[in-house]
Amino acid sequence: SGGRPGVPMESADGAARTLPSVGRLSRGPPFGRAQGWLGLSHGGQLLSPPTPHSQENADPQRTAFLLRKQWTLYSVTPLYRFYNTHLRDYARLLSAFIAAEKQKGLAVEVGVELDIKVAVSSIPGLKGSDRDPAAILVQLSLRSASSPKNAEEKLVWSGCFCCVFGDHLSENVPEDFTCLPLFLVNGPESYTSIVGTWFQKTFDCCFRRLAISPLNLSWMAAMWTGCKVDKTTSAVELIFSVPCLPYPLDISYAIHPEDAKALWDTVQKTPGEITQEEVDIFMDCLYSHFHRHFKIHLSATKLVKVSTAVASAHCDGIIKFLQSKYLTGLLMLLTELAISQIQ
C-alpha cells in the first residue's frame, strides 16, 4: 500500500440530478443478471455472464481492437431507422458532413490539407445473445490529399456502438428502433463531437457521458480481483479522491494481486456469484488495513479509479480492457450501466 498526491482528475458533469426512487422495479433476470450491483435493489447478485451466442464464431482478431486502448464511455438512446444494410451510405453521408464542418471553419487539423476517410462496419461477433444487434464500428482515418494513391492512412478516431445482453431495453422499444446503448470512443474530442452530432441529427438519438459511481467501481474491483489471470504482473490499484480540501489530493492504494485475490477468495462464498455483502466485506477489509497503517478512513473518500490485470475503470466513464477472455463479461456490465443511465 502507498499514499502519494496524484494529479487532480477532471470530473465529467454527467451526474444525473434525480432523487433515487426507492420503489424501483427490479428487472427480471433471464440469466440471473446483477441488479444490486448498480446500487438499485435487493441484495444484488451477479452471476458470470452466460456464454455469448457466437463465442465460437467470434473472431478474436475482430475484437482485438478493443484491447489496451483507453475508451471513453457514453450511453446512447435507441437509434431511429438505423439499418445495418446501409452502412456504406452512412459512411458517405458522415464523410460529407465532416467535410462540410471543416469548410465552416471547424477544422480539426490546422495547416496541411488532410482528407478524412470514414469507414462504418459491423462486427457481428460482438454481441451477447442472438437478440442483440451486431456492434457497429465507425473509424476515421487521415489520408494526405497530396498523394491519394499510395497514401498511408492513419487511424485517428474510433467509435463503437454495441449491446451485450441488452434485452430489457430492446424488448420495451418499438420496432423502428435499434438498441445499441453503449458507445465507446477512442480519439480526439473534436471528432467525437462531430460524429456525435451527425448521429444525433440522423437517428434522433441522444449521447451522454457514462459516469461510474464509486459503488459500481467497488463491484468492479471485487469482480476483477477474482478473475483468473495467467500472469498476474500488475497490482490491484485503487485511487481515491479526498473531498473537502482546498487543494486536490488523490490517494493511491496498490495491493499485490495475489494478496488481493487471496482476500477475495476468503470472502466469496459461491464461485460465479457475487453479492453486495461480499463486495462490502472485501472493501471494508481493504479500508481497515489502510486505516491501521495510515489512520486515514478511505471510506470517507471517493473511489475514482480501479486498475487490475483484467481492466481499469475511472469514474468519469473511461475504461481500458486488458484481457480478451473477460471482454464479453465487461461489455455486459457496461451495457447494463448504460441502460440504467438511459432509463
Next chain:
Amino acid sequence: HLTTSLPLPSERDHLRPRIDLIVFMIDIKSKYSLKNVEASLAHVDASFFLGKVCFLVTGVGRVNYCSVEMNAICKLGEVYCSPVLFCELELEGIRNATAQRLLRMLQICAGHIPGVSALSFGTLMRNSADE
C-alpha cells in the same frame, strides 16, 4: 445540538436539555458516514425508537457519486422502525423544505402539537413510505 458521533460526552450530561429528536445524517457519498451512524445507533436508548429517531440521507442529487448502497439505508430504517428522509443540501429549495419538515417533526416529538404523538406520527410516515 450537533455532534459527529455518539455517545455524547458524559461530563456535560447534567447541563444538557431533554433530547426530543435524533436525526442521523448519512452522506451517500461517504461509506464512512454510514458506518459511523451504525456504530452510534448502538448507544441510543431503545425508547427513542418510538418515533424520536429519523435518518436523513444527504447528497442524493448526484446519483453517480454514490458510495453507499440505497438498500442498506432503507434496511436500516426498517430495522430501527424509523423514517428515512432524502435531501440534497446543495439545493437551497430542498434544504429549506427539509429543514421545515424536521422542525415540524421536532415540534411533534417535543409534544407541542396536541393530538399527535411522536409514535403515531412515526407510524404514519413509515406507512406512507411503504406504499
